Amino acid sequence: GQQLNQSPQSMFIQEGEDVSMNCTSSSIFNTWLWYKQDPGEGPVLLIALYKAGELTSNGRLTAQFGITRKDSFLNISASIPSDVGIYFCAGHTGGFKTIFGAGTRLFVKA
Amino acid sequence: GAGVSQTPSNKVTEKGKYVELRCDPISGHTALYWYRQSLGQGPEFLIYFQGTGAADDSGLPNDRFFAVRPEGSVSTLKIQRTERGDSAVYLCASSPVTGTEQFFGPGTRLTVL
Numbered sequence: 001g002q003q004l005n006q007s008p009q010s011m012f013i014q015e016g017e018d019v020s021m022n023c024t025s026s027s028i029f030n031t032w033l034w035y036k037q038d039p040g041e042g043p044v045l046l047i048a049l050y051k052a053g054e055l056t057s058n059g060r061l062t063a064q065f066g067i068t069r070k071d072s073f074l075n076i077s078a079s080i081p082s083d084v085g086i087y088f089c090a091g092h093t094g095g096f097k098t099i100f101g102a103g104t105r106l107f108v109k110a
Numbered sequence: 111g112a113g114v115s116q117t118p119s120n121k122v123t124e125k126g127k128y129v130e131l132r133c134d135p136i137s138g139h140t141a142l143y144w145y146r147q148s149l150g151q152g153p154e155f156l157i158y159f160q161g162t163g164a165a166d167d168s169g170l171p172n173d174r175f176f177a178v179r180p181e182g183s184v185s186t187l188k189i190q191r192t193e194r195g196d197s198a199v200y201l202c203a204s205s206p207v208t209g210t211e212q213f214f215g216p217g218t219r220l221t222v223l
Contacts (some may be wrong), residue, residue, distance in 0.1 A: 100145075
């Protein structure tokens with residue numbers, strides 16, 4: 001089936017550092033989504049991307065929809081302790097069935 | 111306003127039993143989605159509804175799993191003859207219409223002993 005390969009699996013960084021994580025697939029995606037999940041809660045949408053090459057920002061977060069439509073990245077600038085959590089990439093290949101990656105676990109040391 | 115709510119928050123059952131998990135979507139949202147999240151993994155799509163009908167149920171793992179949304183609002187995920195491998199967090203999400211932002215509930219943690 002369709003799979004999203006998300007990397008890195010985890011990151012340990014110092015407060016104030018920038019973070020980059022990415023997602024790749026062997027399939028073409030029509031939509032790329034980035035979510036954050038805190039313990040005991042459901043994922044919350046951070047950024048949605050709808051066109052190849054699109055670069056979108058949301059505060060300190062920036063994400064891009066890869067030109068090949070098979071990859072996406074998320075950058076977080078000047079990390080703060082509340083950025084701790086699990087970040088998931090997700091997308092649609094056709095229709096509205098959403099495929100999720102396995103997540104990147106972010107740890108921020110104050 | 112009220113978000114997506116799911117009940118119960120935790121369910122412990124024995125192998126072979128039947129369970130029902132309930133999802134109350136955001137009022138007015140026509141699309142509703144069910145996912146299963148195993149430890150250390152991302153959510154895995156199960157089924158989504160547009161109104162009362164299941165628009166895509168291709169993620170249901172087998173015929174022990176069934177979901178309904180009879181009035182186009184509340185949905186129930188039903189699992190028959192539960193197995194230990196069914197243990198996971200079951201997430202529900204809703205969106206105003208299909209294809210727009212999905213708002214997730216906190217999930218129901220199912221443990222099958």
